[in-house]
Amino acid sequence: MAKLLEVEDIRKSFGSTEVLKGVSLSLDRGETKVIMGSSGTGKSTLLRCVNRLDPADSGHVRLDGEEVTDANVNRMRQRIAFVFQDFNLFLHLSARDNITIGLRKLRKMSKADARQRADRELDRVGLSDRADNYPSQLSGGQQQRVSIARALAMDPDVLLFDEPTSALDPELTGEVVSVMQSLARDGMTMLVVSHEVGFARRAADAVIFMDGGHVLEEAPPKEFFSAPKHDRARQFLTAIGEGEAA
Amino acid sequence: MIFDIIIDHLPYLFGGLWVAIQLLVALLAVGFVLGIALALAEVYGPRPLRWFGMAFERVFRGIPEIVLLLLFFYGLGDFYPIEPFPAAVLALGLRSTAYQSQIFRGVIQAVPRGQMQAARAIGMSRAQAVQNIVLPQALRQAIGPWTNEFSSELKATSLAYVIGVVELTRQGRYIISSTQGNILVVFAVIALMYFVVNWLGNRALYGLERRYAIPGYGETR
Numbered sequence: 337m338a339k340l341l342e343v344e345d346i347r348k349s350f351g352s353t354e355v356l357k358g359v360s361l362s363l364d365r366g367e368t369k370v371i372m373g374s375s376g377t378g379k380s381t382l383l384r385c386v387n388r389l390d391p392a393d394s395g396h397v398r399l400d401g402e403e404v405t406d407a408n409v410n411r412m413r414q415r416i417a418f419v420f421q422d423f424n425l426f427l428h429l430s431a432r433d434n435i436t437i438g439l440r441k442l443r444k445m446s447k448a449d450a451r452q453r454a455d456r457e458l459d460r461v462g463l464s465d466r467a468d469n470y471p472s473q474l475s476g477g478q479q480q481r482v483s484i485a486r487a488l489a490m491d492p493d494v495l496l497f498d499e500p501t502s503a504l505d506p507e508l509t510g511e512v513v514s515v516m517q518s519l520a521r522d523g524m525t526m527l528v529v530s531h532e533v534g535f536a537r538r539a540a541d542a543v544i545f546m547d548g549g550h551v552l553e554e555a556p557p558k559e560f561f562s563a564p565k566h567d568r569a570r571q572f573l574t575a576i577g578e579g580e581a582a
Numbered sequence: 583m584i585f586d587i588i589i590d591h592l593p594y595l596f597g598g599l600w601v602a603i604q605l606l607v608a609l610l611a612v613g614f615v616l617g618i619a620l621a622l623a624e625v626y627g628p629r630p631l632r633w634f635g636m637a638f639e640r641v642f643r644g645i646p647e648i649v650l651l652l653l654f655f656y657g658l659g660d661f662y663p664i665e666p667f668p669a670a671v672l673a674l675g676l677r678s679t680a681y682q683s684q685i686f687r688g689v690i691q692a693v694p695r696g697q698m699q700a701a702r703a704i705g706m707s708r709a710q711a712v713q714n715i716v717l718p719q720a721l722r723q724a725i726g727p728w729t730n731e732f733s734s735e736l737k738a739t740s741l742a743y744v745i746g747v748v749e750l751t752r753q754g755r756y757i758i759s760s761t762q763g764n765i766l767v768v769f770a771v772i773a774l775m776y777f778v779v780n781w782l783g784n785r786a787l788y789g790l791e792r793r794y795a796i797p798g799y800g801e802t803r
């Protein structure tokens with residue numbers, strides 16, 4: 337059976353520097369994979385190529401066998417949701433309306449239906465009581481949970497997360513991670529750039545280690561964290577405090 | 583008595599004020615619609631449109647209002663018969679377009695990049711993102727600077743008398759010349775009328791700004 341998401345030989349340069357040097361990966365329906373790698377390695381760029389926020393120079397992205405192209409990108413993005421590092425909630429809209437706006441403008445849902453759906457998604461991320469708050473009235477962790485609810489409301493096939501907890505104070509990462517874990521448990525298909533080792537151990541089917549614009553290795557979390565195959569991966573794990581004590 | 587003269591002529595003064603207000607509303611409307619269009623073209627449009635926008639702004643901000651009025655009334659009138667009022671709307675409206683497009687361009691560019699990105703990421707086209715996300719935020723921020731534009735255009739309407747628009751200032755001159763009235767008092771009344779309109783307009787715009795303020799936005803938590 338074909339994979340749900342197939343990323344094939346993506347290359348991307350900014351000016352004369354090649355940031356992605358032929359990256360391939362794939363996700364089955366219901367799988368969660370965590371991408372790790374040092375800063376500047378191209379992880380964000382890869383995610384942005386997947387939903388074409390940055391179009392790749394070459395390579396293919398297929399969802400359920402259908403290639404993402406300029407012509408179908410607006411439709412495909414509704415199926416490949418993106419959660420940003422700094423949330424990017426719509427500043428002029430309440431938490432609820434951050435969720436309803438896509439349903440109303442893109443799905444042409446009625447106001448009442450969209451509202452009902454929004455409230456269900458807010459409930460799912462534990463923010464029913466914050467529906468009427470505006471982004472600047474919410475903590476970072478709450479904003480990120482609203483942005484996850486906004487993504488979920490579009491019924492995406494795949495969720496992409498770009499370091500969803502790294503803009504948060506340490507004491508706020510837990511609430512976001514636990515929402516993501518429950519999504520993984522519920523069978524969402526997720527591709528997550530994150531250095532949250534706990535999340536990777538508990539929720540990921542595989543860890544993908546990127547370095548210098550390549551995928552160096554992909555392995556189940558247990559294997560990756562206990563016996564990484566590459567020196568670069570070992571160094572990386574030591575740097576984030578996960579390597580065996582030196 | 584001068585005050586009797588003023589009271590006798592109040593209907594003319596209010597008539598003139600009404601013309602001034604109509605001129606103000608018309609020229610601001612022209613400037614608003616074209617100003618937003620120009621700002622969008624400059625921010626999102628292809629390069630030739632950007633150049634056109636910049637050139638338009640330079641030209642219309644660089645020419646004195648009076649010269650524009652004369653140019654549109656007498657200059658355009660040479661080719662196409664035009665009444666004083668529409669000529670004034672055109673001249674002052676296009677000038678206001680230049681100033682308003684500058685206001686709108688600034689507030690559009692001040693909307694954080696992530697807003698457009700997030701809108702595109704849920705599947706909005708660029709036009710949908712501009713309409714639903716960028717403009718609603720930008721327009722809220724525009725109300726403040728737009729209030730200045732309102733005030734300066736109100737004052738600019740008084741110049742339309744040079745091409746024969748019978749607005750408030752023109753009415754004042756009629757009254758003075760037909761009654762040998764007291765120039766100081768007549769113009770003081772006229773000044774008061776401009777002041778009150780300006781004050782009311784500013785109040786209404788502040789009210790609008792408060793009403794559309796984003797809760798919690800810009801406050802420090």
Ligand SMILES: Nc1ncnc2c1ncn2[C@@H]1O[C@H](COP(=O)(O)OP(=O)(O)O)[C@@H](O)[C@H]1O
Binds near residue numbers: 380
């Ligand atoms: N829009 C851009 N223009 C130019 N260079 C960019 C752009 N986006 C990313 N880069 C560069 O590409 C490289 C990879 O960036 P990124 O994908 O953000 O890495 P990561 O997310 O792994 O930290 C970096 O060197 C970065 O400076």
Ligand SMILES: [Mg+2]
Binds near residue numbers: 379380381498499
């Ligand atoms: Mg990154």
